[in-house]
Amino acid sequence: MTMITSAPGAGVGPLLRGWRERRRLSQLELALRAESSARHISFVETGRARPGQALLLRLAEHLDVPVRERNALLLAAGYAPLYPETPLDDPSMEALREGVERLLAAHEPYPALVVDGTYRVLAANRTMALLLDGVAEHLLVPPLNAMRLTLHPEGVAPRIVNLRQWREHLLQQMERQIALARSEPLRALYEEVSAYPLPEGAVDGPDEDASQLFPFALPMRIAYGGRVLNFLSTIATFNTPMDVTVSELAMETFLPADPETGAFLRSLLP
Structure with a gap:
């Protein structure tokens, strides 16, 4: 069993690539599902482009990224976490x-x-x-x-x-x-x-x-x-x-x- 990891400060690209490879999708397949382009997905994964928040959330959805890890993707891309973590006794x-x-x-x-x-x-x-x-x-x-x-x-x-x-x-x-x-x-x-x-x-x-x-x-x-x-x-x-x-x-x-x-x-x- 391998874990998806990236070096501190590496940005969102390696994380997205890890999730895509874990789901066994090509850049083209992911781009078609998320209404983007394989070129843009490649640029995001290599750090040449910063994904918009809306695109990042679409990618996370199509990669079936757990909610906790979607927050990690947002943080790595420079956005605030979107999903709260509320104690059950709140x-x-x-x-x-x-x-x-x-x-x-x-x-x-x-x-x-x-x-x-x-x-x-x-x-x-x-x-x-x-x-x-x-x-x-x-x-x-x-x-x-x-x-x-x-x-x-x-x-x-x-x-x-x-x-x-x-x-x-x-x-x-x-x-x-x-x-x-x-x-x-x-x-x-x-x-x-x-x-x-x-x-x-x-x-x-x-x-x-x-x-x-x-x-x-x-x-x-x-x-x-x-x-x-x-x-x-x-x-x-x-x-x-x-x-x-x-x-x-x-x-x-x-x-x-x-x-x-x-x-x-x-x-x-x-």
């Missing part, structure tokens, strides 16, 4: 917080949580406690981290029946995110959790191949109270975010993958 975020809390509560009795761009847990519903049964106390000290909780040998990992499959899925998910954003904290988290040793006995045998049991999607199979609960995971994000904080929020919801799991979860809450 009074201006009250409507968003209430909406998220309603969604989490409405998903019960199935587990759901909200994380930021580095998987820090910001909110969760009551059923998430079920998945955290037996997790070591030191992992439950705030701020909680969903990846750390899941993959640490003293976390949820020992109870995940198809751990090797689920671990590979999560690490690949992080790799895709690192490819999209220049996040050193996310990269550091990846290096940490990918180095965790597998808990003793965590070997998926033929009978534990979840893809054979659930061919439509890979589930997380977790042992709980003498039974195995099977979950499908979905992730939701906000469309067209205009704030860095909002752009990095993700709600992960766990749906029962079979009738038995659904019936058991419904029996837990009144």
